[in-house]
Amino acid sequence: MSIMLPPGKVVYNLGPQxxxxxxxxxxxxxxxxxxxxxxxxxxxxxxxxxxCSHRQGPLADGLTGDEQVICPLHSFRFDLRTGESIGNTCPALKTYALQVSETGEILLSL
Incomplete structure (x- = not known):
C-alpha cells in the first residue's frame, strides 16, 4: 500500500490492529x-x-468509551476525535492521523 505524504512526514507501522x-x-x-x-x-x-495535558498522566492507562478517554490521574475527559477537553479547562491533546492498511496494520503519520 502506498501513501502520498507531504514532505517531512513519516509513516510508522504499529502492527496489526x-x-x-x-x-x-x-x-x-x-x-x-x-x-x-x-x-x-x-x-x-x-x-x-x-x-495528559494537565498532569502528564499516562492516557493509554485511562478508561475509554464513547470516543473519549478519561485520564487515570484526575478523571478529566478528552474527545479522542479532536483532542479537546470535555467539561474542564485542560489544553487540548495533540492528535495524529491513523490509517489501517489492506492487511489490517495500523499506520500512523507524524
Missing amino acids: TRLPLGEGRTFQLGEAEIAVFRTRSGRLFATQAA
Missing part, C-alpha cells in the same frame, strides 16, 4: 515522540499524545 484489544489503549515510542493509540469498543482507532 488486533494487537490492541477493543476498549483499550497502548503507548508507542516513535523516535522522540510518545503516542497513545486507542481502539474503541466499536473498533475505531485514534491516536493522541501519550501524556
